[in-house]
Amino acid sequence: MLVCATLATFNAHANSYPLPPEGSRLIGQNFFHVVADDGGSLEALAKQYNVGFLALLQANPGVDPYVPRAGSVLTIPGQMLLPDGPRQGLVVNLAELRLYYYPAGKNSVTVYPIGIGQLGGDMVTPTMVTTVADKRANPTWTPTANIRARYLANGIKLPPVIPAGPDNPMGHHAIRLAAFGGVYLLHGTNADFGIGMRVSSGCIRLRDDDIKALYKDMPVGTPVRIINTAIKTSIEPDGTRLVEVHQPLSKDINDDPKVLPIVLSEQMKQFQSAAETDASVMEQAMQHRSGMPVEVNAHASVSNQI
Incomplete structure (x- = not known):
């Protein structure tokens, strides 16, 4: 695995990075965390380091999400490849459960973990190309008829409008x-x-400090691109070949994202079949699905080097 993972004091909100040079997509750094005697849950650690819950779980397979074993060393996944496409505006990768914001006029990117729509009908967050239409502080929540019906089925009767305040799930x-009528x-x-995680009724959910920062910095009219890409690759300027694989989003309640097939584009197939790529290592990365960049360079055998 490609990392310079270090034991270090980590600022939970240090999620802004300078853009890498032309031809590079690699940003950030992984960290190690040693679980204390009363180390709390994985969710508490995800909040401490401002990463997503599933991202932390994928980076540390086998860890107990409720009571991580004291003394165990966890990898905090802070290293990633930028999504393919223009480095502008807002880019949301659903499969990655991350949001990338490229502020205009700055040579930087800010990355936030997000929650997205659950499985089922109108709760799925769709891919789209759109813009920011409006911003509101202290919003009221007007649940749709479908949302109210789902809550009612669970014995909860929602009012037509939830006012701003501590009980408002919109924060x-x-x-x-702007797309889809602004829903x-x-x-x-x-x-x-x-x-x-996949927890919302279709909207994109952020921690309160994160949405506050995004609300302040991102103007109305900002271009937005929402994609669903489980695998990213990069050929770095020094020739390092990287692949980053996430669990694909389930399409059915019975799907297991750990083993769902990952469909490669023609570009990805060419990357895997290139002589410079170790196809077997890339295949292992696609099976492991750690959500972190992995080097997949083909290296000459010792006998070939003599």
């Missing part, structure tokens, strides 16, 4: 997207759990 800030928003939350 303190909301950013409305999809980026918003905060009144609950810590669920960031980095």
